[in-house]
Amino acid sequence: MTETATLEPPAARTLPLDVESTRNDFPIFRNRSVENPFTYLDNAATSQTPRQVVDAVEAYYTQYNANVHRSIYAAGEEATEAYESARERVGSFIGAGDSHAVVFTRGTTEAINLVAYAWGRLNLREGDEILLTEMEHHSNLVPWQLTAQQAGASLRFIVEACFSEKTRIVSVIHQSNVFGTINNVHKITSLAKSVGAVTLIDAAQSVPHLHTDVSALDCDFLAFSGHKMLGPTGVGMLCGRTELLDQMEPFLAGGEMIRTVSLDSSTWNDVPWKFEAGTPNIAQAIGLGAAVDYLSHLGMETIHRHEAAVTEYALEKLEEMPEVTIYGSAPERGGVVAFNVDGVHPHDLSQLLDRDGIAVRAGHHCAQPIMDKLNVSATARASFYLYNDFDDVDRLTESIASSLEFMS
Numbered sequence: 001m002t003e004t005a006t007l008e009p010p011a012a013r014t015l016p017l018d019v020e021s022t023r024n025d026f027p028i029f030r031n032r033s034v035e036n037p038f039t040y041l042d043n044a045a046t047s048q049t050p051r052q053v054v055d056a057v058e059a060y061y062t063q064y065n066a067n068v069h070r071s072i073y074a075a076g077e078e079a080t081e082a083y084e085s086a087r088e089r090v091g092s093f094i095g096a097g098d099s100h101a102v103v104f105t106r107g108t109t110e111a112i113n114l115v116a117y118a119w120g121r122l123n124l125r126e127g128d129e130i131l132l133t134e135m136e137h138h139s140n141l142v143p144w145q146l147t148a149q150q151a152g153a154s155l156r157f158i159v160e161a162c163f164s165e166k167t168r169i170v171s172v173i174h175q176s177n178v179f180g181t182i183n184n185v186h187k188i189t190s191l192a193k194s195v196g197a198v199t200l201i202d203a204a205q206s207v208p209h210l211h212t213d214v215s216a217l218d219c220d221f222l223a224f225s226g227h228k229m230l231g232p233t234g235v236g237m238l239c240g241r242t243e244l245l246d247q248m249e250p251f252l253a254g255g256e257m258i259r260t261v262s263l264d265s266s267t268w269n270d271v272p273w274k275f276e277a278g279t280p281n282i283a284q285a286i287g288l289g290a291a292v293d294y295l296s297h298l299g300m301e302t303i304h305r306h307e308a309a310v311t312e313y314a315l316e317k318l319e320e321m322p323e324v325t326i327y328g329s330a331p332e333r334g335g336v337v338a339f340n341v342d343g344v345h346p347h348d349l350s351q352l353l354d355r356d357g358i359a360v361r362a363g364h365h366c367a368q369p370i371m372d373k374l375n376v377s378a379t380a381r382a383s384f385y386l387y388n389d390f391d392d393v394d395r396l397t398e399s400i401a402s403s404l405e406f407m408s
């Protein structure tokens with residue numbers, strides 16, 4: 001059996017956040033017990049929801065449920081104010097200044113599709129190049145495949161190609177959802193600028209975990225999802241340079257995105273509403289506003305240091321196990337660890353860990369090209385957030401050890 005207990009005991013190390021009191025804010029953890037434990041290590045897929053977010057969503061439905069931007073009565077005005085206040089708070093959370101506008105979307109996937117479609121249709125021509133990395137999540141690859149096909153443009157990948165005058169857009173993942181690698185996106189945006197290319201940052205895995213400042217990153221577009229940062233599902237954001245959003249035609253059409261409509265033509269509302277056709281996800285947007293308040297209260301620098309300490313401990317413990325292979329070794333990394341265990345398929349491992357109340361992801365993590373490169377079809381993945389601690393890591397490694405024993 002694998003020994004997992006030779007490291008310095010976690011008690012001798014300290015964590016920046018008080019996990020016990022933080023977990024008290026999360027009903028899902030409060031509802032579990034020693035007999036029914038829940039060690040949640042699948043935060044790269046989605047995060048848990050604090051009471052403050054649930055309360056904000058509930059308050060909307062129970063106190064002022066009405067549509068936004070069109071209802072001239074108290075509840076409607078309150079809803080509009082709460083929705084727009086959430087936009088402002090989420091925008092300021094990512095440092096979106098005067099040069100950028102923030103559009104509510106369903107999530108990162110929709111935000112990237114919006115740019116690939118609306119910016120792509122306007123700007124991409126035959127022979128143009130779209131530059132990505134090979135570690136993109138499918139949601140920052142497949143929309144560009146479609147756009148490239150329609151425009152006659154081609155996809156290039158940063159490892160094999162360089163920036164050139166043909167490069168029209170560079171769309172890159174900030175933090176890998178497979179390896180946790182934090183890419184130097186500022187360097188990428190500078191290089192892109194030097195050839196006159198537009199930039200998009202897939203920040204689905206970075207905005208929830210790293211202090212983000214759009215102005216400092218100097219990107220044109222940045223996309224992220226609410227459900228990975230303590231917010232509700234079904235809401236996310238596209239932060240885009242206003243000048244570019246102004247030039248783009250709408251992505252979806254219908255109510256609220258128009259200024260005037262006649263039977264044969266229409267004119268558009270201002271940015272950001274031009275890109276928010278139909279009734280938006282009002283409750284979810286308000287919930288996302290509460291989520292960024294919660295994160296800001298704890299402090300993104302503190303959250304990052306907390307996750308870094310838990311991740312470092314996890315890497316040390318997993319490296320001690322000879323049966324475990326860890327994928328990815330970038331010095332700059334976030335709280336995501338992909339690994340495999342000799343002789344145990346990751347799907348089996350996930351099920352065995354689940355018997356001990358431990359949730360990890362198993363699969364290709366929506367990044368099949370990078371899995372092909374690794375020559376594996378799937379890995380297990382543990383990903384951490386502000387409510388995880390050293391005990392969670394100990395439970396994980398102990399459960400891996402007993403899974404190995406079970407499979408032998």
Ligand SMILES: Cc1ncc(COP(=O)(O)O)c(C=O)c1O
Binds near residue numbers: 109175176204
């Ligand atoms: C790096 C990255 N980009 C994009 C996405 C897509 O996010 P969503 O499914 O919330 O649209 C994910 C989700 O896992 C991701 O990890």
